[in-house]
Amino acid sequence: MLSEFDLIKHYFKRDRPGRAPLGIGDDCALLAITPGRQLAISSDMLVEDRHFFAGADPRMLGHKALAVNLSDLAAMGARPVAFTLALALPDANPDWLAGFSQGLFALADAHECELIGGDTTKGPLNICITVFGELSPGHALRRDAAQVDDDIWISGTLGDARLALAGYWNELELDPALHAEAATRMHLPTPRVALGLALASLPVAHAALDISDGLVGDLGHILQASRVGATLDVDALPAGPVLAQQAPALRRRFTAAGGDDYELCFTAPRAAREAVLAAGAQAATPVTRVGTIDAAPGLRLVDGSGAALELGLAGWDHFRSG
Amino acid sequence: MLSEFDLIKHYFKRDRPGRAPLGIGDDCALLAITPGRQLAISSDMLVEDRHFFAGADPRMLGHKALAVNLSDLAAMGARPVAFTLALALPDANPDWLAGFSQGLFALADAHECELIGGDTTKGPLNICITVFGELSPGHALRRDAAQVDDDIWISGTLGDARLALAGYWNELELDPALHAEAATRMHLPTPRVALGLALASLPVAHAALDISDGLVGDLGHILQASRVGATLDVDALPAGPVLAQQAPALRRRFTAAGGDDYELCFTAPRAAREAVLAAGAQAATPVTRVGTIDAAPGLRLVDGSGAALELGLAGWDHFRSG
Secondary structure, three states: OOOHHHHHHHHHOOOOOOOOOEOOOOOOEEEOOOOOOEEEEEEEEEEEOOOEOOOOOHHHHHHHHHHHHHHHHHHHOOEEEEEEEEEEEOOOOHHHHHHHHHHHHHHHHHOOOEEEEEEEEEOOOEEEEEEEEEEOOOOOOOHHHOOOOOEEEEEOOEOHHHHHHHHHOOOOOOOHHHHHHHHHHHHOOOOOHHHHHHHHHOOOOOOEEEEOOOHHHHHHHHHHHHOOEEEEEHHHOOEOOOHHHOOHHHHHHHHHHOOOOOEEEEEEOHHHHHHHHHHHHHOOOOEEEEEEEEOOOEEEEEOOOOOEOOOOOOOOOOOOOO | OOOHHHHHHHHHOOOOOOOOOEOOOOOOEEEOOOOOOEEEEEEEEEEEOOOEOOOOOHHHHHHHHHHHHHHHHHHHOOEEEEEEEEEEEOOOOHHHHHHHHHHHHHHHHHOOOEEEEEEEEEOOOEEEEEEEEEEOOOOOOOHHHOOOOOEEEEEOOEOHHHHHHHHHOOOOOOOHHHHHHHHHHHHOOOOOHHHHHHHHHOOOOOOEEEEOOOHHHHHHHHHHHHOOEEEEEHHHOOEOOOHHHOOHHHHHHHHHHOOOOOEEEEEEOHHHHHHHHHHHHHOOOOEEEEEEEEOOOEEEEEOOOOOEOOOOOOOOOOOOOO
16 A cells, blocks of 8 residues: 555655745745745635546546646736645545646646645545746736726637536437547636736736636626626627537527636726737637626626527536535 | 525635735735745645544634644744635535634634635535745755754643544543543644744754654654654653653653644754753743754664663554554
């Protein structure tokens, strides 16, 4: 049986110099912040049978556990620096650990985000990552910064992750190849770090967040924090390539309130439309304009002709749902 | 049923200005570091039936979950600044949440350590705290800094937490009043933050760590990291007030390898004995000299007369034990 110390040494401690003055192996890690910069911090806990299926591919799980945290940094416009990993495992399975750490480090290396510490213990499978990024004071993309007449923008595409879930749940029948394609979107989300950095550093965007629980619910957080309303053109929402082949009603429902998309939703002044498109191009990330921030409270869903839509949607709540 | 957002708002979001530029409620929290200081970061995950009993008093659990993290900052000589809390709960029980948050914030306020963010989800009870402290570069009390001929010191007393566990496990019979006294030590550990700060800021200590898995095993981490050996006078180890009333054999075993003590073990030059005692007095924390760092590898346990002792002890390992 692998010991706790062997486990950390073998799978998580790396023989390469890091940026942190002190990494894994002491009571604390030490992190030096670039002078004049602030730290952005986010923590996400992933639980088996809630955030992922029992028996999920450990390599994809390693990717996703870090991706959802990097997505929070992206939504703030922060540059990833480091993260800690706390892991409860039912047992120390070498195959699982090898796959998990490979998926984790592949994404971490792509973003130059260093694992500097954490904890391992025995228990029901639970993955808790806390991630650290840097940004310049005053440049954070906050939820409370939307302004009336701002455009609302979305990165990438929405709904394929929700479509994959519908396939797993047998809510609908999907061609296996299409289901596999949509499932990749669910299991291997792409954190929009480059776009967040471009939007914050220009600076061009006002408010931003990442869409984890469905656009309508998450946009509601921006509206509440900014004390504004919005009109959303549901037919303008960019559907994922698999969802785009489905019926319009499903397409509307899953783009507007899918969940697990990890795209950015952000607002920017009308006058900045060209700058937003330039930021998207700089980050090699498609951006689509999908609505407007209004002074009138509430969120109005409309179709392509501007007529009101009632979709009966709600965001995901971990204690109310499921 | 309480929603996730209500839960955070009601039990964890506080109506008071904090030091952090942005706290709970956005994609990330923002933290401004004092210019010229480094960040010390530690993460600990507490799992039901492993780190605490099912049905444990939530107020004590809130205290302990933060205390074990503050203890890691103390062991580094860092000043607590902020923490994140990720919480998996089987359900949103108002009584549990009220007790937990009260215990948590009572200790957080005593150390001016601000809750700046985190995550809540449904799942088997799991508490993951990541804590942030500040220190001056070069002043951290690292495990790899022990030097030959250093004295070995211990803060406070050892073994009462292990004695309480022995009572719960029926390894021995304890008078109920004594068991309750020892159990307080197990459930409500005191992080030695003031002592860690005094030792690091003078600076007087070389290496340090906090004793969580038993002194002998934890001291071994200092010896390994510093590539030195040590001689430990087991009879000099300060026993907790309840353990002090027990037979000498039990006293030796539980002080040397008890676990859950959360005292500091640190090394300092012989020439600094007066300074160490002054740091202890400044921090209102008893400190006891219990051994010496040697050039010869390995840990030698001796009794009060200097004769070798073989106690057959091992540290706690989450994947090997239990």
